[in-house]
Amino acid sequence: MSQDTQASEMTDGFHLVIDALKLNGIDTIFGLPGIPITDLTRKAQAEGMRVISFRHEQHAGNAAAAAGFLTAKPGICLTVSAPGFLNGLTALANATTNCFPMILISGSSEREVVDLQQGDYEEMDQLAIAKPLCKAAFRVLHAQDIGVGVARAIRSALSGRPGGVYLDLPAKLFSQTMPAEAGQRSLIKVVEPAPRQLPAPESVARALDLLRTAKRPLILLGKGAAYARADEAVRALVETSGIPYLPMSMAKGLLPDTHELSASAARSYVLAEADVVLLVGARLNWLLSHGKGKTWGADKGAKQFIQIDIAPTEIDSNVAIAAPLIGDIGSCVAALVQGMGSSWPKAPADWVGGIADRKDKNQTKMAATLAANPSPMNFHSALRAVRDIVKAHPDAVLVNEGANTLDFTRSIVDMYKPRKRLDVGTWGIMGIGMGFSVAAAVVTGQPVIAIEGDSAFGFSGMEVETICRYNLPVCVVVFNNNGVYRGTDVNMSGGTDVAPTVFVKGARYEMMMQAFGGVGVVAHTPDELHAAMAEAIASGRPTLINAIIDETAGTESGRITSLNPTAGKK
């Protein structure tokens, strides 16, 4: 046997990792090359995978998380050891918190040296550090176990409540060799990683009994419902029952925000007044005031909850759940619709009509605010342009972060299709902007619009180079009001440093995109903003629009002022 033939019959750790991912339909890696995974990125690209390299691992991790949400396959983030791993960990923890499937794969130093703490290059016990921050964590020491390691990671990320998984691959693993045929046999194609989970019939009956007696029922759709891809079943539930619904921010568009049963424009009213609330893939966490208090009309009598979730331990996390429905959202919602049959009475007309009246009133008020043309622009007038662009391009993905920029965009910009809105999620985290944008462009092929507060943009701004390098159709709009919340704070000591919340005034963010060959535009008016966005989408070129917003516009911490101990009061 010639040496060449012998070599071609052997495989190594690098190729087994790549083959294991490809076997499971994973075709994209978001990462940042370096020791010991540089060759893994090269070889993965050589083997036909898309490898998207970032400038900082946190953004590669955020991209993997968003890809997981958008594709229902675990997004892969690949990093180097210790510092690179730690940079990716924020995104892994955030993915887990948001129930997005992702796998952080990090190279690591040699176990023998790390465990004896002998001071290896980038020494760190990464597995131990990752464990509490994700759903599951695995380490592979032998090439013949790569197939099992990747399979376990995929199943852990996707099954039940999705989340983040850590996979530790020590440097020595990559160069281990084994016979190619045995290597192929050691790989596992994961069968049904997220099987349907049918609800118990008695749970369905209990939920229907409660809904039947409701006088003021409400459906609350969360991002779990968007992730579950049960779009038609959810529509059937709303339309068969005639029950008004509220989408959480990333569930916007699951049904078009313009749907007549959307209660978004009467949010406070329906939360306070509803007597039976059906939660579909939404947790009663801080974003929903824990299901208690004035927001939920505590003074108006008890409310009853039905909760659909795949995670049984979510039930009763904040308030008593009268009718838990455990299973996947598609199966649970379909069971409810089937149980309703064709003769189910529609939700009471006085309740639905009362909501419609309030919506009309609030929408008329909002229309007047949006129509104003102050100079400089405020959040509302700028968002009028964004709203019109999104309406004209319903397939575009909207990424959104900031404080005021987030709050106002969420309430003003309607979404028309499912899984088109990506935002700060359960933690209200800053820094997801460019990572999510890159992922959305790469995995959907659709135009991406990122509406960014100037502070929020700063966390991931360097990734505009990544956007230019891959020539992605991303239009970043920076709402520039010269600071965090506002640009007008003063240094209370009277000293020469600016206040902690203030940035360089008149910053030229558009030049950041120009620096890497993209398009940079300044917009002073809603018309200029509209024209620049329309041009960006038509051309598909990486674009950054510096939208100049009145620096006095904006409130402290946006809508979560209450979480800020003194909210800037002197």
Ligand code: ADP
């Ligand atoms: P939001 O922030 O939009 O309110 P959350 O992230 O709080 O949404 O809630 C999402 C919920 O959806 C989680 O409790 C999660 O367990 C659940 N979930 C995710 N995927 C599914 C699924 N396929 N079937 C059922 N529940 C799901």
